Amino acid sequence: MDALEIGKAIAAGRLTAVAALEAAFLRIDARDKDVGAWQAIDRDQAFANAAARDREQPRSPLHGVPVGVKDVLDTADLPTAYGSPIYAGARPLADAACVALLREAGLVVIGKTVTTEFAMRTPGKTRNPHNLAHTPGGSSSGSAAAVGDGQAPLAIGTQTSGSVIRPAAFCGAVGFKPTWGTVPRAGLKMLAESLDVIGAMATTPAAAHALVQAMAGATIDPAAPAASPPRFGICHTAAWPTVEHASAAALDEAADRARQAGATVVDVELPTPFGKALDAHDIVMTYEARRMLAHERTRHWDALSPAFQAVLERGAAASDADYRQALDVRAECRATLAEAFRSVDVLLTPAAPGEAPEGLAFTGSPDFNRIWTFAGAPCVTVPGLTGPKGLPVGVQIIGMLGDDARAIAAAGWLHALLH
Amino acid sequence: MDALEIGKAIAAGRLTAVAALEAAFLRIDARDKDVGAWQAIDRDQAFANAAARDREQPRSPLHGVPVGVKDVLDTADLPTAYGSPIYAGARPLADAACVALLREAGLVVIGKTVTTEFAMRTPGKTRNPHNLAHTPGGSSSGSAAAVGDGQAPLAIGTQTSGSVIRPAAFCGAVGFKPTWGTVPRAGLKMLAESLDVIGAMATTPAAAHALVQAMAGATIDPAAPAASPPRFGICHTAAWPTVEHASAAALDEAADRARQAGATVVDVELPTPFGKALDAHDIVMTYEARRMLAHERTRHWDALSPAFQAVLERGAAASDADYRQALDVRAECRATLAEAFRSVDVLLTPAAPGEAPEGLAFTGSPDFNRIWTFAGAPCVTVPGLTGPKGLPVGVQIIGMLGDDARAIAAAGWLHALLH
Numbered sequence: 046m047d048a049l050e051i052g053k054a055i056a057a058g059r060l061t062a063v064a065a066l067e068a069a070f071l072r073i074d075a076r077d078k079d080v081g082a083w084q085a086i087d088r089d090q091a092f093a094n095a096a097a098r099d100r101e102q103p104r105s106p107l108h109g110v111p112v113g114v115k116d117v118l119d120t121a122d123l124p125t126a127y128g129s130p131i132y133a134g135a136r137p138l139a140d141a142a143c144v145a146l147l148r149e150a151g152l153v154v155i156g157k158t159v160t161t162e163f164a165m166r167t168p169g170k171t172r173n174p175h176n177l178a179h180t181p182g183g184s185s186s187g188s189a190a191a192v193g194d195g196q197a198p199l200a201i202g203t204q205t206s207g208s209v210i211r212p213a214a215f216c217g218a219v220g221f222k223p224t225w226g227t228v229p230r231a232g233l234k235m236l237a238e239s240l241d242v243i244g245a246m247a248t249t250p251a252a253a254h255a256l257v258q259a260m261a262g263a264t265i266d267p268a269a270p271a272a273s274p275p276r277f278g279i280c281h282t283a284a285w286p287t288v289e290h291a292s293a294a295a296l297d298e299a300a301d302r303a304r305q306a307g308a309t310v311v312d313v314e315l316p317t318p319f320g321k322a323l324d325a326h327d328i329v330m331t332y333e334a335r336r337m338l339a340h341e342r343t344r345h346w347d348a349l350s351p352a353f354q355a356v357l358e359r360g361a362a363a364s365d366a367d368y369r370q371a372l373d374v375r376a377e378c379r380a381t382l383a384e385a386f387r388s389v390d391v392l393l394t395p396a397a398p399g400e401a402p403e404g405l406a407f408t409g410s411p412d413f414n415r416i417w418t419f420a421g422a423p424c425v426t427v428p429g430l431t432g433p434k435g436l437p438v439g440v441q442i443i444g445m446l447g448d449d450a451r452a453i454a455a456a457g458w459l460h461a462l463l464h
Numbered sequence: 465m466d467a468l469e470i471g472k473a474i475a476a477g478r479l480t481a482v483a484a485l486e487a488a489f490l491r492i493d494a495r496d497k498d499v500g501a502w503q504a505i506d507r508d509q510a511f512a513n514a515a516a517r518d519r520e521q522p523r524s525p526l527h528g529v530p531v532g533v534k535d536v537l538d539t540a541d542l543p544t545a546y547g548s549p550i551y552a553g554a555r556p557l558a559d560a561a562c563v564a565l566l567r568e569a570g571l572v573v574i575g576k577t578v579t580t581e582f583a584m585r586t587p588g589k590t591r592n593p594h595n596l597a598h599t600p601g602g603s604s605s606g607s608a609a610a611v612g613d614g615q616a617p618l619a620i621g622t623q624t625s626g627s628v629i630r631p632a633a634f635c636g637a638v639g640f641k642p643t644w645g646t647v648p649r650a651g652l653k654m655l656a657e658s659l660d661v662i663g664a665m666a667t668t669p670a671a672a673h674a675l676v677q678a679m680a681g682a683t684i685d686p687a688a689p690a691a692s693p694p695r696f697g698i699c700h701t702a703a704w705p706t707v708e709h710a711s712a713a714a715l716d717e718a719a720d721r722a723r724q725a726g727a728t729v730v731d732v733e734l735p736t737p738f739g740k741a742l743d744a745h746d747i748v749m750t751y752e753a754r755r756m757l758a759h760e761r762t763r764h765w766d767a768l769s770p771a772f773q774a775v776l777e778r779g780a781a782a783s784d785a786d787y788r789q790a791l792d793v794r795a796e797c798r799a800t801l802a803e804a805f806r807s808v809d810v811l812l813t814p815a816a817p818g819e820a821p822e823g824l825a826f827t828g829s830p831d832f833n834r835i836w837t838f839a840g841a842p843c844v845t846v847p848g849l850t851g852p853k854g855l856p857v858g859v860q861i862i863g864m865l866g867d868d869a870r871a872i873a874a875a876g877w878l879h880a881l882l883h
Contacts, residue, residue: 121759135557145758229657231756235650262755263784336681337650339564340540365682 048110048198048252049267055109062095062109062153065198069111069155072196079177080194081170082187084116085124086156095153106265107255108151113191113200116157117164117184118144118243119232127234128160128169128184131345141232143201143243143260150259158187158200161408163338164208164236167350168408174216175436179401182212183408185246189216192246193428193437199256200246205236205330207397207414209244213426214396214439215409219460221245221253223449225421228260237333239372240326240418250425250456254449268450270457271390277303277455278313278389280443283323284412289399291432292413296395298430299440302462303393313389315416316381318374322416325371327359329419332368335360378420379446386445391455396439400432413441423449425456429463467529467617467671468686474528481514481528481572484617488530488574491615498596499613500589501606503535504543505575514572525684526674527570532610532619535576536583536603537563537662538651546653547579547588547603550764560651562620562662562679569678577606577619580827582757583627583655586769587827592634594855598820601631602827604665608635611665612847612856618675619665624655624749626816626833628663632845633815633858634828638879640664640672642868644840647679656752658791659745659837669844669875673868687869689876690809696722696874697732697808699862702742703831708818710851711832715814717849718859721881722812732808735800737793738835744790745838746778751787754779797839798865805864810874815858819851832860842868844875848882 046054054060070088077083091111098109119125119137126132140148148154159169161184171186173179174194181190185202192200193216202209204222213220221244228243235241243260247253251267258265279300281288300310335342335357341349342357349357363371385392395413402409417424423446426439442459444452465473473479489507496502510530517528538544538556545551559567567573578588583603590605592598593613600609604621611619612635621628623641632639640663647662654660662679666672670686677684698719700707719729754761754776760768761776768776782790804811814832821828836843842865845858861878863871 132557138551138554138556139759140763142756142758145762146755149758149762226658229654229752229755229758231654231657232759235648238648238650239645262758333648336565336648337561339561339568339648339681340558340651343564343568344559 047249048107048247049255051110051198052107056103062098063092065109066091066095066111066153069197076194076196080172080174080190082158082191082196084126084157084159084187087123090122091153091155098151098153104151105259107259110152110199111155111197112147112152113155113158113188113197114144115185115188115201115203116160117203117234118201120144120157123157125157128162131341131348139232142229146262147259150265152259155197158191160184161186162350162353163234164203164205165353165356166408167352168405172405173401179403179436180215180405180408182215182401184208185212188246189213189218192218192248198248199252202244202246203233204242204244204418205240206418207411210414210424210426210441211397211409211411213246214428215401215437217428217437218246219248219250219253219428220426221250221257222424223257224423224447228257235337237330238337239333240330242418250453250460254453268453268457270461271454274306274308275391275455275458276309276389277391277393278311278385280313280315280392280394282315282394282413282416283320287398287410287412288395291399291438292395292397295430295438295440296393299459299463300393303459306462311389313385313392316384318377318381319416321374322378322419323412325374326415326419328363328367328371331356331360332363375419382420382422383445391452392443394441394443396426396441400434400436400438417443422446423452425452427456427459427463429460466668467526467666468674470529470617471526475522481517482511484528485510485514485530485572488616495613495615499591499593499609501577501610501615503545503576503578503606506542509541510572510574517570517572523570524678526678529571529618530574530616531566531571532574532577532607532616533563534604534607534620534622535579536622536653537620539563539576542576544576547581550760550767558651561648565681566678569684571678574616577610579603580605581769581772582653583622583624584772584775585827586771587824591824592820594636598822598855599634599824599827601634601820603627604631607665608632608637611637611667617667618671621663621665622652623661623663623837624659625837626830629833629843629845629860630816630828630830632665633847633856634820636847636856637665638667638669638672638847639845640669640676641843642676643842643866647676654756656749657756658752659749661837669872669879673872687872689880690873693725693727694810694874694877695728695808696810696812697730697804699732699734699811699813701734701813701832701835702739706817706829706831707814710818710857711814711816714849714857714859718878718882719812722878725881730808732804732811735803737796737800740793741797741835741838742831744793745834747782747786747790750775750779751782794838801839801841802864810871811862813860813862815845815860819853819855819857836862841865842871844871846875846878846882848879
């Protein structure tokens with residue numbers, strides 16, 4: 046059952062919020078020692094919240110559904126550490142806006158999921174649930190692993206480079222990064238303000254869409270899968286030279302099966318400004334991160350990982366003029382992106398170079414994700430295929446800016462085809 | 465001396481940071497009982513910081529300069545209450561990014577300045593320093609009053625409707641709201657994420673620009689006043705029917721003196737989408753505020769003022785479709801704003817309907833400010849004129865999106881003319 050089906054069962058009285066939470070904890074208890082998706086859990090409090098929801102009329106289609114909250118989001122009733130020893134045991138003053146909004150919609154917070162340090166590269170304790178010797182990806186490591194492992198039907202992720210789409214692909218979850226600006230960010234520990242997006246992990250695109258709507262305080266009205274086969278544009282992007290066989294083959298297979306099911310699949314070239322997007326994204330991210338984390342940089346430098354220090358130092362090397370130029374590149378990307386959608390509904394690309402890399406030190410390359418985050422476009426990981434090592438491989442669907450419902454509908458269509 | 469002159473004197477050894485802070489406290493001690501600009505001060509800590517700066521080489525042109533911090537910004541070493549009893553005595557986990565950045569630039573925090581409740585309408589204790597029976601304006605009430613009264617050469621303000629430009633005008637300070645997105649907002653208690661801007665109060669446009677650059681972590685390189693007379697476009701806007709004699713006369717006088725000094729002054733009409741901007745701004749602000757303050761709304765409703773509750777209820781009345789339409793209006797405003805600048809460098813309008821209203825309950829109308837905040841354009845309050853009640857009256861200069869340096873240069877030119 047995806048989260049919407051769980052919500053339906055609860056609304057119909059066939060399931061309770063407490064029973065849905067018990068099911069989550071049954072799986073968590075069996076798997077947490079190995080997977081390590083959770084940073085903080087208060088079981089009594091979670092069950093008390095679930096029981097309270099069971100005494101109410103449903104507030105939304107996700108009423109009573111359990112959800113994991115990435116630990117870069119503030120929670121007043123659970124410790125919040127942002128993946129950094131600086132904040133170990135810290136207790137913020139308030140819930141993040143998106144957490145308060147999903148609680149208002151009746152969802153039940155299971156606990157906080159592991160994040161990399163300030164949502165950059167330095168990993169936490171989480172392992173890939175499909176092979177514990179491999180990374181779950183990052184930075185939304187715990188959220189992707191929890192959903193991919195059946196420990197939670199929903200979890201919150203955030204993306205500044207590829208932190209929702211890539212770990213979802215590695216862990217076999219659906220990841221959804223909506224158009225930039227969709228979900229309010231009050232109470233998010235921001236990394237790069239003009240890039241950071243709050244998104245969702247789920248088991249279907251429709252459920253991920255519903256979670257984003259709940260977190261945005263919008264009416265939950267998830268897009269149904271496309272009624273007729275969508276028009277897909279295969280887009281290799283400048284990251285293509287880094288693609289591994291697993292992702293190239295998955296892209297081919299997804300395209301073939303879509304064609305066989307009646308979809309149009311054509312090749313699409315990106316407008317020329319996108320040729321500068323990978324470099325410009327890095328300048329914007331590091332320049333902003335250096336400033337966004339100024340308190341930690343100036344007061345707690347020695348408590349930052351060497352990898353994070355290196356990001357902040359890259360941000361110092363970028364001049365104000367470099368940053369303004371990079372913002373100009375982004376404005377050009379945004380202004381021309383629609384050209385890529387002239388004859389297609391959505392773009393189809395790899396979600397990551399290949400399967401999850403072996404080892405836990407490296408969360409994998411976000412180079413198939415960064416240009417879309419940079420442009421602000423909605424992206425969806427569609428899982429369902431498997432690589433040569435037996436690990437999940439996802440494909441990525443990209444929509445036009447603000448055209449999230451169409452991207453979700455196409456993802457839902459493809460997801461059904463691959464399952 | 466403006467903040468840049470103070471910084472120069474400190475760098476030259478003619479002044480110390482401690483002496484600059486002593487001068488500020490001399491005025492604060494004489495006036496605080498009446499004006500009430502300050503929410504929280506830790507004098508020992510402020511002097512310790514100033515003494516530490518005096519032992520260093522200057523880190524920036526504002527090294528050693530005292531600054532007030534609006535109490536909607538987090539400070540780890542001073543209580544932060546956001547103007548709400550919910551957070552009385554609260555101590556955040558970290559400094560806001562802009563506070564850490566100005567400390568890195570060597571500025572010395574005097575203390576926290578009074579804000580209205582969550583930067584909306586419900587006022588704090590501050591009075592207008594030019595007449596204690598009148599409002600200082602809001603929401604940056606304490607920052608405007610402190611700078612307008614000579615208690616601080618610099619202070620931080622924030623604007624979602626007219627919360628920098630209007631109180632600066634009422635208190636006789638320079639207010640500068642830069643282009644949306646200029647100053648990082650980590651650690652700002654956000655009210656409406658797509659509108660909120662962090663800006664500056666100072667005694668000259670150049671000093672306000674320098675503070676914004678410091679808060680953005682950019683090189684401090686303030687625009688010099690325009691060498692040749694700027695081209696001004698007088699723009700009455702849809703708020704003109706509410707203008708009072710004081711502001712209409714001040715606009716005429718500023719225009720006349722600019723013309724006499726060789727400036728071009730022409731009338732400018734705004735592109736048609738701006739006709740919908742006042743209504744659309746209110747929808748965006750209230751829709752977002754309802755979601756941004758979801759924690760306070762769902763957990764602390766009874767601790768919110770009736771006026772703030774009414775804002776959140778207006779936000780509930782706006783549908784998702786209303787909000788999307790309002791965002792479309794904004795996109796049209798942004799896309800067409802440049803048309804108003806075809807033959808002028810900057811626009812010139814009232815900064816407020818008139819002088820500061822009598823009484824402390826109403827902080828004044830932001831209707832001469834909201835459309836510019838909505839479009840994201842840079843705005844500067846230029847004080848120097850006086851109304852029939854003897855209170856300060858400011859005019860407002862507006863620049864094209866991203867053209868902050870030109871707006872500051874024109875404001876500097878006009879400011880010099882009016883002083």
